[in-house]
Amino acid sequence: MDLIPKNIFFTKGVGVHKDKLASFELALRKAGIEKCNLVYVSSIFPPNCQIISKSKGVKMINPGQITFCVMARNETQEPNRLISSACGLAVPKRKDHYGYISEHHSFGETARKAGDYAEDLAASMLATTLGIEFDPEDAWDSRKQVYKASDYIFKSTHICQSAEGNKHGHWTTVVAAVVMLL
Numbered sequence: 001m002d003l004i005p006k007n008i009f010f011t012k013g014v015g016v017h018k019d020k021l022a023s024f025e026l027a028l029r030k031a032g033i034e035k036c037n038l039v040y041v042s043s044i045f046p047p048n049c050q051i052i053s054k055s056k057g058v059k060m061i062n063p064g065q066i067t068f069c070v071m072a073r074n075e076t077q078e079p080n081r082l083i084s085s086a087c088g089l090a091v092p093k094r095k096d097h098y099g100y101i102s103e104h105h106s107f108g109e110t111a112r113k114a115g116d117y118a119e120d121l122a123a124s125m126l127a128t129t130l131g132i133e134f135d136p137e138d139a140w141d142s143r144k145q146v147y148k149a150s151d152y153i154f155k156s157t158h159i160c161q162s163a164e165g166n167k168h169g170h171w172t173t174v175v176a177a178v179v180m181l182l
Helices: 020-031 054-059 111-130 140-149
Strands: 007-017 037-040 066-076 082-092 099-107 153-164 171-181
Touching (some): 007 082, 007 153, 020 171, 066 099, 082 111, 111 140, 111 153, 153 171
Parallel strands (some): 037 066
Antiparallel strands (some): 007 171, 082 099, 082 153
């Protein structure tokens, strides 16, 4: 049985509810993946995989389908607390080589900061497997230029969902996911 995904898509969502589980369900609904039986997997972007739009990917899912994903999830019941969940992706130029997907969830970080961190993490993991030398202490923007100049990394990107905790103390859940379709 070949379980290598042929397509992936990015999605995100936020949910608010008095019950923690219902808050998560609402976030999945916003993301369009609530009808899936989600199986969390680690961080490899498969060789020869295509990145497709969320709208196309959601149409390819059947209710109850076992669906693999890399997901970042965060939740709070603390009013006004900033939460974020982000997934980063780094894809090599050679389509027959694998890439990396990362997940990051944080408190007190803006969506931009959390998203950049997830993207940096994925790109750094790919760079180390490709033998690209870089200074891990350099800022992300500097390292991004080193990666692109190396002629190995084709692109990196991220998706992030952030939200402030509900002012009435209801559960607030944020999810960001890279969904894999066989």
